[in-house]
Amino acid sequence: MMSHSSARNYLLLLTSVALLSGCGLSKNSVLLKLSSLVGGGPSGPGEGMIIPAPPSSESVVSVAHFKQTYPSMLALTGQTAIPACDDVYSQVQGNLAKVGAVNEISATQMGATMSLSACVCDGLIKKEKLLSGPSRIFFSDINFTAGAMNSSTVLLDRSFQRLVETFTAAPADANDRSDASALLSTMALTGSLTVARTEKALLALCAGTLASAAAQMQ
Amino acid sequence: MALFFACAGLACGIVAPSTVAEAGLTGRYYFSSGTNRLATFRAKQIDPNVNFFFGTTGPAALPGRSANFGVVWQGYLVPSQAGTYRLGTCTDDGVRVFLDGEALIDRFQDQGLTLWQSREVALTAGKKYKIRMEFYQGGGPSGAHLLWTTSGSFPWNDGMPCVKADGQTDQQFESQLTSLAIPSSVLQDDGDSLENLQASCEMPRTMLRPEQAPSLSHPNTKSALQLFRRLAGYSTSHLDSRILAMKLLIDQGKPKEAARIASEDPSFLDVTVRQMAAKISTRDQVPTAPLNDFIATYVGITRDRIDARKLLTGSFLYRMNRDVRWTDDSIYGLSATVSSNRHYQEIENSRIPLKCSLDKVPSLSAIPSTFRQKVRDKDAGLRDHPEPAGVLSSRAFAEAHLVAGTNRRAVEKAFEHFLCAPIDEWRDANAPDERVGRDVTRFPSGGNNLQYQTECKSCHGGMDALRGAFAHWNYDADRGFMKYAPYFNRTTGNNEGENSIRKDHEAAWGSVNVVTKMNHNIDHVDFGFTVRDNSFINYSNERANRDRFGFTSNLSGKGVAEFGRMIANSAAFPRCQAMKVFQEICKKDPKSSPATTEWLNEVGDIWARNGYDMRDLFETIATQCMQEAQ
Numbered sequence: 085m086m087s088h089s090s091a092r093n094y095l096l097l098l099t100s101v102a103l104l105s106g107c108g109l110s111k112n113s114v115l116l117k118l119s120s121l122v123g124g125g126p127s128g129p130g131e132g133m134i135i136p137a138p139p140s141s142e143s144v145v146s147v148a149h150f151k152q153t154y155p156s157m158l159a160l161t162g163q164t165a166i167p168a169c170d171d172v173y174s175q176v177q178g179n180l181a182k183v184g185a186v187n188e189i190s191a192t193q194m195g196a197t198m199s200l201s202a203c204v205c206d207g208l209i210k211k212e213k214l215l216s217g218p219s220r221i222f223f224s225d226i227n228f229t230a231g232a233m234n235s236s237t238v239l240l241d242r243s244f245q246r247l248v249e250t251f252t253a254a255p256a257d258a259n260d261r262s263d264a265s266a267l268l269s270t271m272a273l274t275g276s277l278t279v280a281r282t283e284k285a286l287l288a289l290c291a292g293t294l295a296s297a298a299a300q301m302q
Numbered sequence: 303m304a305l306f307f308a309c310a311g312l313a314c315g316i317v318a319p320s321t322v323a324e325a326g327l328t329g330r331y332y333f334s335s336g337t338n339r340l341a342t343f344r345a346k347q348i349d350p351n352v353n354f355f356f357g358t359t360g361p362a363a364l365p366g367r368s369a370n371f372g373v374v375w376q377g378y379l380v381p382s383q384a385g386t387y388r389l390g391t392c393t394d395d396g397v398r399v400f401l402d403g404e405a406l407i408d409r410f411q412d413q414g415l416t417l418w419q420s421r422e423v424a425l426t427a428g429k430k431y432k433i434r435m436e437f438y439q440g441g442g443p444s445g446a447h448l449l450w451t452t453s454g455s456f457p458w459n460d461g462m463p464c465v466k467a468d469g470q471t472d473q474q475f476e477s478q479l480t481s482l483a484i485p486s487s488v489l490q491d492d493g494d495s496l497e498n499l500q501a502s503c504e505m506p507r508t509m510l511r512p513e514q515a516p517s518l519s520h521p522n523t524k525s526a527l528q529l530f531r532r533l534a535g536y537s538t539s540h541l542d543s544r545i546l547a548m549k550l551l552i553d554q555g556k557p558k559e560a561a562r563i564a565s566e567d568p569s570f571l572d573v574t575v576r577q578m579a580a581k582i583s584t585r586d587q588v589p590t591a592p593l594n595d596f597i598a599t600y601v602g603i604t605r606d607r608i609d610a611r612k613l614l615t616g617s618f619l620y621r622m623n624r625d626v627r628w629t630d631d632s633i634y635g636l637s638a639t640v641s642s643n644r645h646y647q648e649i650e651n652s653r654i655p656l657k658c659s660l661d662k663v664p665s666l667s668a669i670p671s672t673f674r675q676k677v678r679d680k681d682a683g684l685r686d687h688p689e690p691a692g693v694l695s696s697r698a699f700a701e702a703h704l705v706a707g708t709n710r711r712a713v714e715k716a717f718e719h720f721l722c723a724p725i726d727e728w729r730d731a732n733a734p735d736e737r738v739g740r741d742v743t744r745f746p747s748g749g750n751n752l753q754y755q756t757e758c759k760s761c762h763g764g765m766d767a768l769r770g771a772f773a774h775w776n777y778d779a780d781r782g783f784m785k786y787a788p789y790f791n792r793t794t795g796n797n798e799g800e801n802s803i804r805k806d807h808e809a810a811w812g813s814v815n816v817v818t819k820m821n822h823n824i825d826h827v828d829f830g831f832t833v834r835d836n837s838f839i840n841y842s843n844e845r846a847n848r849d850r851f852g853f854t855s856n857l858s859g860k861g862v863a864e865f866g867r868m869i870a871n872s873a874a875f876p877r878c879q880a881m882k883v884f885q886e887i888c889k890k891d892p893k894s895s896p897a898t899t900e901w902l903n904e905v906g907d908i909w910a911r912n913g914y915d916m917r918d919l920f921e922t923i924a925t926q927c928m929q930e931a932q
Contacts, residue, residue, distance in 0.1 A: 146889055149589075151573050152536045159538035162509030174333075174342055183589050221511060221541065246512070250539045253518055253527050298537060 147189060148299050150180035153197060156298040157204040160251050162221065163211065169203040176200055197295045205290035209283050222246055222290075228282055240268060244289050251297035264289055326350040327377040327433070328491040331363045332651070339372040339396070339410070339438035340651045349375060350486035352435055352448035355476060360444070372438035373446065376628060378490040384427040389420040390449040390456050391435070392464035392479060398436040399448070400629045412440050417456055417464035430490070432628045449482040456482065492628075496652065499625055503658035505567050508543045515540045522552040525928050526560060532887050532924045533564035535573030557928065561921035568655030574920070575604045576656065578886045582719040583693075585702040593646040593656075595619050595639055596698035602660045603916060610879060610914040614720060614866035617690035620660040621645060626652045639697060641783045688786060689774070691866035700784045704777040708741065708822050712775075713768045720869050721851060722878035725761055728850060733763035733841040737770070740830030741823035764842040766831065769820075771865035773836040776817040788815040836861045840868065850874060876914065877906035883919050888927035 148156060154173045158164065179196035181188040212220040213228050220226075225239040244264045248256035256264075268285060329349040335341035345363040352375050354361065360368035379401070381387070389406055391397045396410040397418065406420035425431065437446045447464075449456065457478065458464040466475035516523040523540050526548035531537050538545060544567075548560035564570065579600035580591040591597070602620030603612055612618075622645060639645045649659050693699055694716060703712040717723045742762050743749035776785045820833040840857040852873025859868065869875060880902045881892035892902050905926075909919050 148536075151577075155535075155569060156537040159536060159542060162539070162541060171344075221509065249518060250512075250541060253524055253540060255518075 146184045147181045147186060147193075149182055149184040149188075150177050152184070153180050153298050154200060154204075157201055157294055160294060160297060161204055161208045163204065163207055166204065166207040169200065169207060172200055172203045194295075194299075197299050198291060201295035201298065202287060202291040205287050205294055208290060209286055213283070222250070223286060226282065226286065240285070240289075241265070243286065244293075247290055247293045251293050324348045324491045325486045325489060326491055327352065327375040327435075327489050328494070329363065330374045330376070330496070331361060332372045332374075333364075333367065334370040334372050334438060334440075338647055338651070340374060340436070340648075341372075343651075343653060344371075348491050351483050351489055352437075352446055353480055353483035354446045356439070356444040356446065358443050360439075368444070369439060369441040372436070375433075375435045375437075375448070376492045376495070377433060378430045378492070379425075379433040379484065380430050380488050380490060381425045381427055382488055384425060385452050386422050386424050386454075387450050387452055388422050388454060388456075389484075390417055390451065390482070391419075392417050392445065392447040392449060392458075393437055394442070394444050394446075395440050396438050397446070398434075400432070400434040402432050403624070403629050405629065410436065410438070415445055415464050417458040417460065417462060419456055419460045422454070433489075434628045447479050447482070448484050449479070450484050451482060495628075496626070496654065499654055499658055503568055503655045505544065510541045510543055510546060512541065514546075516546050516549045520549070522549050525549075525552055525557075529557070529561055529924055529928045530564040530567075532927060533561060533574060533920060534567040534569045535577075536569055557925040558921055561925050564924070565917055565921055568657040570920075571601050571605055571656045574886065575601050575916075578882060582715075583698045583702070585705075592643060593650050594643050594696070594698035595621070595646065596693045596696040598646060598649070598656070598660055599693050599696060601656050602662055604920070605657060605660070605917070606662065607915045607917055610916045610919075611870035611875070612692055614692045614694055614716075614870040614875075615863065616692040617687075618662050618664055619696065621663050622649050622652075623654075623659050623661045626654050626659045641781065643697075685789065688788070689861045689863045691862040694862050694866045697784060700775065700777040701779075701782075704772065704775050704784070705779045706819070708739065708819050709769050709772040709775065709817075710762075710765050712772045713765050716865070716869060720878060721872065721874040722881050723850060723874065725765065728764065728842055728847050729760040730764055730842060730845065730847060731756065731760040732845065733760070734767075735759045735763045737767035737831045737839065737841075738762045739766050740821065740825075740827045740832065742766075742827065742830065744827060744830075747827045747829070764840075764847075767839045767841050768865065770833055770836055770838040771859070771862050773816045773820050773833050775862070776819065785817070787817045838865060873907070873910075876910035877903045879916070879919060880906035880909060880923065883916075883923050884927075887920060887924050890927075 154169070158166070158169075176196035176199050179192045180200075181193055208222065212223045217224050217226075223243050225242050241261060241264070244261065245256045248254070248260060267288060326348045329347050330343060331345040331347075332340040333342040333344055347363050356368070358368055360366070360371065361373065364371055389399055389401065391399060391407055391409075392415060393413075394415040395412045397407060398405060398410050399407040399420065401420075401423065406423070407418045409416070409418045435446075435448050456464075457467075464479075466472065470478075516526070518524070518540055523545065526545045527538070527540065529548060529552075530542075530545060540546075544563050548563050551557070551560040551563075576593070576597055577589040579597040580589045581587050583594055583596035583600075584591040598620040599616070599618075600613065602608075603610060603616070608616070619639075621639060627648060649656070652659060687695055689695060694712075699712070703709075703715050714725050717725070717728065738744075738759065739762070742754070742758055744754040744758065745751035774787045776787070777783075778785055814834070816833050816835065824832065837860045838858060840853060843851060843853050843857055853868060853871075854873065855868050855871045856864070857868070859865065881899075884890065884892045884898075884902055884905075890898070893899055905919075905923065909915075909922070912918070
């Protein structure tokens with residue numbers, strides 16, 4: 085387990101691999117009341133169980149281990165099993181964290197996480213590409229037949245924000261968006277964003293965000 | 303119910319099972335990993351029949367794989383004509399064939415192309431028989447053929463190579479095998495039985511459109527996400543229909559009901575509960591321990607909401623549901639759990655979640671009844687467990703703590719795992735030492751008396767008095783099974799570890815049916831305690847230990863079952879479970895502060911009063927952590 089700050093460092097490190105970030109750990113406000121914890125429902129075995137509030141203690145996070153990473157990626161993207169990614173998972177499983185300890189973070193572990201997230205995102209893009217724009221969840225604004233930079237920056241940014249928000253349950257902050265914008269600019273400068281390469285840009289945006297989100301467990 | 307409101311109008315259905323059978327058997331292809339021949343599922347297809355000359359290229363379903371693979375063909379045999387048949391296999395390498403669950407051929411071993419034949423079986427025309435063939439290939443050329451004959455014999459003798467005869471061409475040989483292969487016309491696939499079982503185990507869920515999903519700016523949405531992650535063990539998004547349902551319940555002040563949605567996810571048992579059990583199931587205490595009878599029973603008790611005290615007192619264990627594997631107990635069932643962990647390995651290979659792959663078996667059965675018995679499938683001589691005590695009498699616990707040694711470790715670990723009391727915390731220098739064994743050096747037989755009085759005695763005084771509970775038990779690491787001394791002949795001078803002290807000492811000390819190691823080094827301290835039976839006395843209920851443990855039942859007894867009952871009924875047992883769940887779910891140290899420990903004690907006490915429902919404990923503590931995080 086590790087503290088928030090070290091988790092953030094890990095995430096930054098991980099996202100630097102993918103040129104992305106967007107995995108802030110946010111604190112929520114208190115809404116639940118103690119009274120809400122009374123009883124286990126009409127048929128629950130915990131009926132009548134009154135538990136007092138726990139004392140506060142330091143929050144910590146741990147890294148997702150191999151049994152958590154892939155299911156998280158699938159669930160976050162709303163997909164069930166993807167045969168091609170099952171294969172990737174079989175190949176990289178041994179390099180993912182085994183127990184979720186902080187000392188398991190390594191270049192190999194991060195590479196394995198990225199391989200898996202790239203595969204899952206590839207599946208997501210292929211799935212959404214088959215749908216009409218309005219039917220898509222993540223990439224409703226994207227014209228897959230045009231180069232990425234032919235979609236306006238605003239539209240790309242909107243897709244990126246949707247990815248970050250869905251995967252991390254938090255809005256992308258200015259730094260995240262700046263990083264994404266820089267990534268796209270770099271790709272454009274190096275000629276990567278030709279008309280046929282829209283998917284590559286989306287894949288980079290998606291895979292980095294997803295890897296960061298799925299690798300953290302709190 | 304209200305919680306399904308979120309699914310209203312959405313596609314929350316379960317995958318419908320396939321109803322149209324195809325001619326042929328369902329072939330599921332795996333990569334092997336060491337001796338786990340069916341380790342990683344790779345491909346599935348309908349094969350018209352099993353008549354494969356794989357040679358050195360391997361199956362088409364596994365391109366590029368000619369070695370270290372396995373295949374399971376499964377489906378139905380529907381004979382068109384009644385008669386007496388004999389089934390046969392010609393394979394390189396190993397093979398097993400089951401008909402309606404019965405193992406007709408069991409030769410899962412490295413071999414060249416070899417014929418194995420079954421006994422004769424009477425089959426009825428038009429009747430559907432479940433048929434399953436398991437095959438693996440290690441290295442070299444391979445082939446797999448499932449044959450039958452009504453003539454009573456095959457062209458090759460049982461156990462002999464099924465190769466071409468002198469003067470026979472390759473083509474003639476292949477034609478011969480093909481003519482004997484069970485034809486596709488009498489075979490039907492298994493109707494995606496495994497996949498359907500898998501699908502039926504999944505929770506209904508769907509991906510909402512963003513405009514349907516709960517707002518991420520609402521704190522209860524984040525609470526629902528965190529609650530799900532803590533219990534199910536993986537992350538999902540607010541677009542998951544279950545998160546909407548959970549959020550609505552939290553809105554209504556019903557977080558426990560919200561938690562129940564998350565704990566319905568198969569991953570709750572497969573990841574969260576399993577990991578917690580795995581940590582205490584083996585000697586290494588790692589969360590990645592392979593599935594075993596200890597873990598399966600722990601998970602099963604949680605799944606079925608059984609009183610958690612049965613963890614230490616139950617006369618049952620959990621094993622593979624027969625729907626997962628179309629076989630009887632002889633190969634993968636109860637008797638197979640006696641001498642290896644392969645039964646549980648097979649559950650993992652099946653990829654069916656534990657939620658749907660475990661059955662409760664009514665009695666802890668299956669321990670070998672004779673000395674040096676080679677425990678094999680279908681072996682006679684297995685008896686019901688004489689002292690069932692939940693996981694304490696599991697094979698995994700025995701392998702971890704009853705192997706070699708003097709059985710003190712079993713006591714130490716039972717206290718550590720189920721009362722959260724490492725020996726350093728409950729050692730008591732004032733405990734009586736009348737039951738300290740003869741192997742503990744002390745004055746006047748030697749050693750340092752001061753050291754004995756101040757160090758050794760404090761641990762051994764309490765622990766040795768309790769270890770008598772395990773006096774009948776040993777674990778044979780070489781053969782891989784538990785031994786119950788009363789079932790074994792007494793030894794005469796050797797140190798095999800079974801039944802009693804050496805026979806030449808028996809008259810002098812009168813120990814009968816006690817494993818030799820209990821009186822290890824019996825000549826060492828001749829005034830030390832001799833274990834003569836499986837009685838135990840609990841001296842660890844005095845002074846600080848009285849508050850620590852709060853034992854409520856008898857402080858003495860006989861055997862593991864009574865020992866387990868004593869622990870399970872203590873005040874410390876539920877408190878300890880609360881600590882363990884807190885650590886697993888909330889990712890925090892339960893002893894980080896006195897306030898946290900005190901709080902967990904209270905949670906444990908309340909949990910005990912409410913019936914020791916382990917799943918409920920997970921759900922309760924997860925909701926508490928969710929609250930704290932806000």
